[in-house]
Amino acid sequence: MNKVTESILKSDSIAITYHQSPDGDALGSALGLMLGLRKIGKEAYIISRDKVPGIYRFLPNTEEIKENASCPKKNTHCVIVLDCGNVERISGKIDKSKINPVINIDHHISNSKYGDINYVDTMASATGEIVYNLLKSLDVVMDTDIAKCLYTAIITDTGSFKYSSTTASTHLIAGELIKTGIDFPLIHRTIFENKPLRKLKLYGKLLEKVELFLNDKLAIIAMDKEHSTLLEDNSEIISLQMQIDTIEVGAFLKEVDDGIKISLRSKDKVDVRAIAEIFGGGGHEKASGILLRDMHDIEKAKKALINVLEKELI
Template sequence: MNRVIQNILHFNSIAITYHQSPDGDALGSALGLMLGLRKLGKDAYIISRDRVPDIYRFLPSAIEVSEDFASPKENTKCLIIVDCGNVERISGNIDISDSRTIINLDHHLSNNEYGDINYVDTSASATGEIIYSLLKGLNVPIDASIAECLYTAIITDTGSFKYPGTTSNTHSIAGDLINTGINFPLIHRRIFENKPLQKLKLYGQLLDKIELFLNDRLAILAINKEQGETLGDNAEIISLQMQIDTIEVGAFLKQVDEGVKVSLRSKEKVDVRKIAESFGGGGHERAAGFLLKDINYIEKAKETIISILEKELI
């Protein structure tokens, strides 16, 4: 952390990015860091090939993030990548072999430490916790705008503090953020209770397609490309899927141009991160994802997932 702090203080222009298809932790961490570095007088900004999902557009300065601004400025010599475990998933257009100093800040066990400086704290429930500690180390006063970003990062990656990675330190940081005066019930509503009626109706149609396998311990929900584009963020549908009483693992399969995206969740026994890593993906012990490349048929993807999990669940 001291090396991270020293380098941040050394550079004036700092670009920040995160993983592709950014979630609440990626966006909240990046925006919170950007706002904090600006308090130090830094020219901090975000580069991204992804647009901000609608549910996170309420975040302070989210309007500055654009998929049209994906490359660092020419005079920027420092790039900070948050919440991204490997180079392939970086959202910004960067070449990590160039002369820029790359700082990698993450909490994923699967992080392959691709930066010039790597700070990977796997005990942190969210990268937002790491950004909080970093800003404290930089003596940046955390105001309500920064707090709103970091609180969003933490509640999304902990599932509102219900996932096993949540610690007493997580709650302590959340309490400190709440003490800045943020309207935390409103943040919860904007993220978790802010869905159009049509999306809820779509959920109903999709939930009807759930199939159970391996003695009802594996639930698979598979959707085609058109349904995936309509659905957008899939976290909520996976959460609903995991409420089935008999299952240990839930698999959500979404057809994309490159193949089939797979999101895995488990309750207690299966380390889905290891499965994801074997396919070049990553994540956490209880939540992970990867891409089945060059598999264009949902049925073939189902067969692959069933085959893998058969060893774990029977």
């Protein structure tokens, strides 16, 4: 952490980015860090080739994130990559020969340590926790805008504090953020409860497509490219899928432009991070992701996943 803070203090212009298809932790951490760095006089901005999902546009300053504004500005002194386990998944375009240092801040155990400076705390429930501690070490005074961003980061990556990664420190940090005066019930409602009717109807159609395998311990939902653009965030449909009483692992397969994305969740016994790593993905023990590049055969991807999971579930 000392190396991270020293590099930040030496840098006047700082670009911030995160993983592709950013979730609440990635966006909340990035926006919170950007606002915090500005409070200590830094020119901080976000680079990204991804648009902000509609569910997170309530966060302050999201209008500054321009889709495909992915390259650092001239005279940028360092780039901070948040919540991203490997170079291939970085949303911003970074040329390490032109910018030094690249600071890698993450909480995924599968992180490949690709930065010039790496701070990976696998005990943190969310990258938002790490950013909170980083801003405190820089003597940044929390305001409601920063707190709203970091609280969003934490509640999305902990499933509102229900995942096993949640610790006493997670609750203490959340408490400090609430003390700033944020309307935390409104944040919860905005993220988890305010859904357009068309999205609920889409969830209904997807749940009708649930298939059970391996003695009903594996649930799979597959979505073709035609409908995948309707679903910005996979986490909610996976949470519904995981409520099936017999299953241990849930998988959501979605065809995208560059292949097939697979989101994995586990209830108890299976380390889905290890499963994801077999296919070149990564993440957490209970929640991981895979991108099968240049594959567009959902049935083939499904069979490959079942074959691997058979060893874990039978």
